[in-house]
């Protein structure tokens with residue numbers, strides 16, 4: 001994705017949103033399909049991506065719930081399909097815009113919102129179940145999934 005500065009990131013969100021934009025100094029924009037970060041509290045995650053509708057940057061605020069499971073079990077990120085051995089995902093939830101908070105949509109996603117890096121094998125450990133799918137296809141699948149999800153929530 002194209003590099004964004006702090007002002008552009010802030011402008012992608014609704015006005016007055018408290019964001020805690022992280023340090024952008026070492027962000028490898030060329031390796032990212034979306035820019036995501038987690039609030040220091042751990043309860044909120046943010047995503048900035050290009051809307052497929054008008055090409056503008058769109059910021060989405062999500063609730064984040066870590067699932068503390070005693071039993072180690074594999075979990076797959078629904079965006080990048082990385083398979084984590086244990087506790088690698090979190091439940092991210094967005095409100096459906098216009099429902100006044102009555103409807104929400106949840107997704108089990110990599111807990112640090114680092115899917116782009118995982119698709120490019122830039123984070124360890126590797127997926128527990130390797131896929132023989134070309135990187136561009138993985139990226140396309142992830143973007144399609146995110147667009148569908150955020151579209152259903154009227155967030156794009």
Ligand SMILES: [Zn+2]
Nearest residue numbers: 077080110115
């Ligand atoms: Zn992921």
